[in-house]
Amino acid sequence: ADAPRPPRVVLLASPGAGHLIPLAGLARRLADHHGVAPTLVTFADLEHPDARSAVLSSLPASVATATLPAVPLDDLPADAGLERTLFEVVHRSLPNLRALLRSAPAPLAALVPDFFCAAALPVAAELGVPGYVFVPTSLAALSLMRRTVELHDGAAAGEQRVLPDPLELPGGVSLRNAEVPRGFRDSTAPVYGQLLATGRLYRLAAGFLANTFYELEPAAVEEFKKAAERGTFPPAYPVGPFVRSSSDEAGESACLEWLDLQPAGSVVFVSFGSAGMLSVEQTRELAAGLEMSGHRFLWVVRMPSFNGESFAFGKGAGDEDDRRVDDDPLAWLPDGFLERTSGRGLAVAAWAPQVRVLSHPATAAFVSHCGWNSTLESVAAGVPMIAWPLHAEQSLNAVVLEESVGVAVRPRSWEEDDVVGGAVMRRGEIAAAVREVMEGEKGRVVRRRARELKLAAGRVWSPEGSSRRVLEEVAGKWKAAATTHK
Numbered sequence: 092a093d094a095p096r097p098p099r100v101v102l103l104a105s106p107g108a109g110h111l112i113p114l115a116g117l118a119r120r121l122a123d124h125h126g127v128a129p130t131l132v133t134f135a136d137l138e139h140p141d142a143r144s145a146v147l148s149s150l151p152a153s154v155a156t157a158t159l160p161a162v163p164l165d166d167l168p169a170d171a172g173l174e175r176t177l178f179e180v181v182h183r184s185l186p187n188l189r190a191l192l193r194s195a196p197a198p199l200a201a202l203v204p205d206f207f208c209a210a211a212l213p214v215a216a217e218l219g220v221p222g223y224v225f226v227p228t229s230l231a232a233l234s235l236m237r238r239t240v241e242l243h244d245g246a247a248a249g250e251q252r253v254l255p256d257p258l259e260l261p262g263g264v265s266l267r268n269a270e271v272p273r274g275f276r277d278s279t280a281p282v283y284g285q286l287l288a289t290g291r292l293y294r295l296a297a298g299f300l301a302n303t304f305y306e307l308e309p310a311a312v313e314e315f316k317k318a319a320e321r322g323t324f325p326p327a328y329p330v331g332p333f334v335r336s337s338s339d340e341a342g343e344s345a346c347l348e349w350l351d352l353q354p355a356g357s358v359v360f361v362s363f364g365s366a367g368m369l370s371v372e373q374t375r376e377l378a379a380g381l382e383m384s385g386h387r388f389l390w391v392v393r394m395p396s397f398n399g400e401s402f403a404f405g406k407g408a409g410d411e412d413d414r415r416v417d418d419d420p421l422a423w424l425p426d427g428f429l430e431r432t433s434g435r436g437l438a439v440a441a442w443a444p445q446v447r448v449l450s451h452p453a454t455a456a457f458v459s460h461c462g463w464n465s466t467l468e469s470v471a472a473g474v475p476m477i478a479w480p481l482h483a484e485q486s487l488n489a490v491v492l493e494e495s496v497g498v499a500v501r502p503r504s505w506e507e508d509d510v511v512g513g514a515v516m517r518r519g520e521i522a523a524a525v526r527e528v529m530e531g532e533k534g535r536v537v538r539r540r541a542r543e544l545k546l547a548a549g550r551v552w553s554p555e556g557s558s559r560r561v562l563e564e565v566a567g568k569w570k571a572a573a574t575t576h577k
C-alpha cells in the first residue's frame with residue numbers, strides 16, 4: 092500500500108519578524124518531527140523586507156513558502172498606526188488567501204493563522220478545515236482575552252461590563268486594573284471593541300497553538316482545558332518554546348568579547364526588546380541605579396523617548412537599516428557615568444545579540460521588559476529576570492513571571508499605581524531590585540527556579556517531552572483527517 096500522504100497545513104504569519112520567527116519554528120518542527128507538510132504563508136512586506144527574507148531563507152526545504160500579493164493601503168489615514176494597518180492588510184488579503192488555499196495541489200488538513208490573522212478563521216470554515224490560532228505570547232495573556240469575551244456573553248447591545256479589579260488569573264495571579272493591558276481597560280474605547288471582536292472570532296478555532304510550555308504555565312493550560320469542556324472557549328495546546336538559536340546571531344561582537352572577560356555569573360544584562368524606550372529622566376535613574384547596585388552590567392541603551400511613548404512602533408527586530416545610526420544614545424547617559432563604571436559596566440548602543448548574551452556563562456540576571464520572546468529566551472537560558480514592563484501585555488507577563496512562575500522580581504515601587512502607569516522608577520528601587528536578584532534571599536529562590544525551568548525547557552522536545560507530545564496529539568488529528576479525505 093502507498094505510504095499515507097502527509098497532511099498539508101498552511102500557517103499564516105502576520106507582517107513583522109517578531110511574529111514570523113516563532114511560527115517558522117513551529118513549521119519546521121511539524122515538518123521534521125510530526126510528518127506534516129507545512130506551507131508558511133507571509134504577506135508582502137510592509138517594511139523590513141530583509142528581516143522576512145532572512146527568516147524564510149533559513150528554513151529547510153521541508154517547509155514550503157508562499158507570499159500573498161500586496162494590497163492597496165493608500166486610502167488609510169497617515170496616522171493609522173501599526174495595529175490598525177495590520178488588521179486592514181489581513182482583511183483585504185482574504186480573497187487572495189482563499190484563492191491560494193483553493194489552488195493547492197493536495198487537500199488541506201488545517202489552517203494555522205497567527206493571533207493577528209484571526210480574520211482568516213471564517214475562510215477555514217468555508218473550506219471545511221479546522222483553524223488553529225497560533226499564540227506568540229503567554230497563555231496568561233490569552234486568558235485575559237478569554238475572560239473578556241466571556242464577560243460580555245449574554246450582554247445586551249451597548250451594555251457596559253467591566254472586568255473585576257483585581258482580576259484573578261490562573262496560577263494565583265492577581266492583576267490590578269493598572270496592570271491590565273491598556274486596550275482591555277476601557278470598554279468604551281474603539282480598540283476594546285476590536286479586541287472583543289477578535290476574541291469572539293477565536294471561538295471559531297478548533298484550538299490554540301501557544302508559544303509556551305506546560306511546565307511554564309500549567310495552571311493556565313488546565314484552565315483552558317476546563318473552558319473547552321464547558322464549551323466556552325477552544326482548548327489551548329502549549330507547543331513551545333520557539334526561540335531563536337544563538338547560531339542565528341553573529342558570533343562576533345564587542346559585548347561578547349567583553350563578557351568573555353567577566354567572571355561567571357556576575358553580569359546583569361539590561362535590554363527592553365526591539366522597540367522599548369525610556370524617557371530621558373528614566374534613562375538617568377536607571378544609570379544611577381545600576382551604578383549604585385555595585386554589580387557588573389551590560390546595558391543596551393536606546394535613544395530616549397521624548398514624547399512619553401515607551402515603544403517605537405514599526406521598528407522590527409533584526410532590521411539594521413531602520414535604526415538611526417546617526418543618533419548616539421550613549422550621549423544621553425549622565426555625565427561621567429561611563430568613566431565611573433568603566434571596567435565593570437558596558438553600555439552598547441541600540442542592539443546586542445541577545446540570545447548569545449543570555450546564554451553566556453558570565454550573564455547572571457536580565458532586566459527585561461517582559462516581551463514574550465525575551466522571556467522565553469531568558470527562561471531557556473536559565474537566567475532570572477528583573478521585570479520592567481513598558482507596553483502591551485508586558486505588565487501582565489511581569490506579574491505572571493513574579494507571582495506564578497517565580498522566575499522574576501519586580502522593583503518594590505510597582506506596588507504603586509503611578510509607577511505602573513509610567514511614573515519614573517527611582518534609582519534606589521532599581522539598585523535594590525538588582526541586588527535582590529544577585530544576592531538576596533528572594534533572589535536565591537528565583538535563581539533556583541530559573542535553573543529548574545531551563546532544565547524543563549530543555550526536555551520539552553525529547554520523545555516524552557510535554558510540547559512534543561502535545562504537538563503529536565494535534566498532528567495526529569490532522570493526519571486522521573487527511574486519511575479520511577483521500
Ligand code: UDP
Binds near residue numbers: 468
Ligand atoms: N533583541 C535582540 N537584541 C536586542 C533587543 C532585542 O536580539 O538588543 C531580540 C530579542 O532577543 C527578542 C526580540 O528581539 O528575540 C524582542 O522580542 P520580544 O517579544 O521580547 O519584545 P518586542 O520587541 O516584541 O517588544
